[in-house]
Amino acid sequence: MKEAFVKALGxxxxxxxxxxxxxxxxxxxxxxxxxxxxxxxxxxxxDNLYKLAVCSENEDIKNINIEIVTINKLKNIFLNGK
Structure with missing residues (x-):
């Protein structure tokens, strides 16, 4: 979490x-x-091995959702807009 905080500060x-x-x-x-x-x-x-820490000045961070996507889905998003 400390790394996320330092990154949020920039x-x-x-x-x-x-x-x-x-x-x-x-x-x-x-x-x-x-x-x-x-x-x-x-x-x-x-997953069982990895955690993600997110930091924000906004207290509503508790409502954030994360979607895990495959590399193929990322390609489709960037190349096709889908």
Missing amino acids: KGLEVSLDSFHIKKDKGLYKTIYNDFYTYYFKLINL
Whole structure:
């Protein structure tokens, strides 16, 4: 989740991973950055081996859905618009 947060900030490793903490509050993971900005997280199990962490300033992140697609479907989307 820390990697997702640093990417959401767009600052790379300029932000020390020890400079912030992520906590679970009322079923939602979040962190407060610079004592002002609140960022929210969602963990998504892609399968038994992989998880995806998504970070946003929007609390509605809990409603995000992820679709796993095949390489062939991606080709169709980009080449045919479908």
